[in-house]
Amino acid sequence: MSIEEIKKIDIGEGERIPTLHELIAITKGKIKLQPEIIAPGITNELINILREENLINTTIISSFQIEELLKVKEIEPGLKIGYLLPKALTKIRIVKRRVQKAIENELYAIHPYYPIVDKEFVDFAHNNGLKVNVFTVNEEDMMRKLINLGVDGIFTDDITLLYRTLGRI
Secondary structure (H helix, E strand, C coil): CCHHHHHHCECCCCCECCCHHHHHHHHCCCCCCCCECCCCCCHHHHHHHHHHCCCHHHCEEEECCHHHHHHHHHHCCCCEEEEECCCCCCCHHHHHHHHHHHHHCCCCEEECEHHHCCHHHHHHHHHCCCEEEEECCCCHHHHHHHHHHCCCEECCCCHHHHHHHCCCC
16 A cells, blocks of 8 residues: 555554554654564665664664564664564474574573463573563463563553552552
């Protein structure tokens, strides 16, 4: 779709999908960004925008595609990089291979789907210099469990619930 077609989409209550520039204008100084590279070919443009907006030091780039993450690292070594592990990834030996790939490439973080995370996973990642940011958690009990396991970050659709769980509200 063209940007004009995308801008016409109503995502509910009259809201429209913002461009990255519009999102940055709304959020800069309030939250840190964690854009995900979904498709190849956008890495250079994304990095240029982050440079223009002086957001290199406060942004984590993530992707399921290790090749794209390695491009990011090559182009802009100052960016933090998080390797997403797909929901369908449940076989522990494959999970370990992906974590090992993140370690070998000196990435900043691993972003697993929360059900595969246990204390052993968190400890292994931390002992090898990786942060653990889990996705997508929308239940308070699970948030508490993951916090107690020592995860570094939680992706959620309910930031108010997470803040309440953390005692920030």
